[in-house]
Amino acid sequence: MFSDRLGAAAQAIQAQFKHTLGQLDDVPVVRAMRHATHGGKRLRGFLVIESARLHGISSAQSIWAATAVEALHAYSLVHDDLPCMDDDDLRRGKPTVHRKWDEATAVLAGDALQTLAFELVTRSEASPEPAVRAELALRLARASGAEGMVLGQALDIAAETAEAPLSLDDITRLQHGKTGALIEWSATAGAVLAQADAAPLLRYARALGLAFQIADDVLDVTGDSATVGKAVGKDASAGKATFVSLLGLEAARRRAADLVSEACDSLEGYGAEAETLKEAARFVVTRAH
Template sequence: MFQTRLKVCAAAVQAHFDTVLGRLDDLPVVQAMGHATNGGKRLRGFLVMETARLHDIPDATSIWAATAIESLHAYSLVHDDLPCMDDDDLRRGQPTVHKKWDEATAVLAGDALQTLSFELVTDPRAGTGEVRADLAQSLAIASGAQGMVLGQALDIAAETAKTPLTLNQITHLQQGKTGALIAWSAMAGARLAQADTTALRDYSHALGLAFQIADDVLDVEGDAETVGKATGKDADAGKATFVSLLGLDEAKRRANELVESASDALSVYGEDAEVLRQAAQFVVARKS
């Protein structure tokens, strides 16, 4: 059920990107935007569309916010991969944008993908004025210097710090770096319906943390070919992670505990939320 719905959402997001990017001039920067938004699990887009469905918002409406969050996620990956940041050559099994084109194109394509995310989320077809303004405002807060960029800045600061981060600091860092966008995605359905976001917020916070712990586990246990990007980088760099701080077994135990919490948070939605519960299980079981 979850796997089917994930595939349907991924295909819908891809089709939407094709339409939107197809309208732009055929320049290297636009080709790079297409490359950067191609593939991936589309977990964030799925969370938008599935939580929207839970609130009786049609796919034709939620696709705008779903494509917006995938565009924002893609921008963050393009810039993260730059030589001055993580310096990665491979992403989703493909050369990164600055390898396939050059750094200037990667900077510009990332910039334009961030802009595109705000263009999509404020499209007149994405909701009423009030809803679109609320979506854009919350997306900006989640992705800026109080959210994702804060997490990235803390990550850079940690690299030059004299002592490794504590568990509390790692948790704070990850709540920004990956948690904030996942939280936004899973709360988008309630926002689109102008409904109470409490249950989805609790779900998304547990989900986001479980996602990051699973990422750290994959960095240790996965091989680059399956994961689609370089692995073992954190250990090589001597970076503190959930695995280095908790050990592999305890990290996995906590991730599973968080999956339980995420599922429990959805009780108010009853059986309708089954796909979202399966999504939480998938997040810790995934191999890439």
Template sequence: MSFQAVLTRDAAAIEARLMAALEGRAEVPVVAAMRYALRGGKRLRGFLVLEGARMHGLRDAQAISAAAAVEALHAYSLVHDDLPCMDDDDLRRGQPTVHVKWDEATAVLAGDALQTLAFELLAEPALGSGDVRIALVAGLAQASGAEGMVLGQALDIAAETAAAPLTLEDITALQAGKTGALIRWSAEAGAMIAGADPAPLRAYAEKLGLAFQIWDDVLDVEGDVAKTGKRLQKDAEAGKATFVSLLGLEAAKARAGNLIEAAAGHLAPYGDRAANLIACARFVISRDM
């Protein structure tokens, strides 16, 4: 099965798990907004969880709740990032953002509930022993909180009013939190569930996460709104430094390519089992959305 076929299959399985988690809940606007925010997307983070588990001999059923958890966490971050007090976006995945479709209060509450849903999913017994689940919870909390994603977002907001533009080193550190931390957790989770050493996957993910963000900056310059499903060139409009503004378009693409090759090199211990993760890495810098 090709990488794209696996990604599509995994996305459907993850969405089904997320929708099942919301079954039986009160039919109120906040739950409708949660369902809305969870639909669509590449599910790349969830794919990393499932593929990492498969590489260690686990069945999808043993990791699907962790894959759904990180996608719920990611969805919360997007809902909150789109708010007027953050990035103030009105388009996400080609559809109106949650605060536009409902209102700001509903968007805040839906994001809050998606965050707690992520940790509810990590309590599933199928993920393993209590120690394994505690490690997954602790890791996702660190990756998404003030040491990871939230810190990255805070640094990004602060950069808008900073006296001087961010340097390349600043942006790299910012994105290691904002984008890279969840990707790193996703890549490590399968090994953690299997009780295996996640170090090679961590090294892979650190390169992958940075390349992912560089390519997002490339798409912000030369992407197509119809394909990306979100407003473009907003960083340039805000006068924010990006990998493209600091390196130039072609040099940024070259750096992303070099990172992907380095990421693939970290997977050598897995041999042929790493084929889908290598294909995933190359997809990251060929995507148009």
């Protein structure tokens, strides 16, 4: 069931991107946006759609917020891959935007995808309630900016030149921003759309986001670039502290498994309707890319 719903969400989000970007001029920066938004697991968008389904919100409505967070995520990857950041040549098994075009186009494509995210989440189709749209946008701004993803990325860059390696608490704080904040936004979006209590989904998302990052650290050690779709082994070669370097490979895997259990337990109040979200948590620590 999970794989089917994840695939359906990915197809729906891709179709929404095709429709939205298809209305723009066919110029290099828009082509770069299309390139950056093609493919990927679409886990964040899936979390939006599934959390909305739990609260009786149709996919025709939640697709707007789902596509918004995927646009925001795509922008972050385009900028993260730049030479001034992680300097990567490969993303989702394809050349990164600055390699396929150039650095200026990559910067502008990322900028445009970020603003597109806020356009999509504040359209009337996203919610008939202006206050709900405003709340989604406010939460997205906080999750993606200097309180969330951007802060996490800044801490990650600072760690590369720090005199002392990061502690486990430091890495947890860093990754809560870099990876966890957008996952939290996504998993709680359905409750926000329904104007319902988001606390159980927030607990789920916090455990899920940390498990996701630990799994990423494990893949950086155990995966290969052909399967993962991006360069691997970069953290170790750069001497960066990660969950794996601090805990060890097997202990990191056990920690991720414990977090999955914690995420699943937080959904008990939703009954059988939350099974797909539980499967998503299990997928996070067993994925190969």
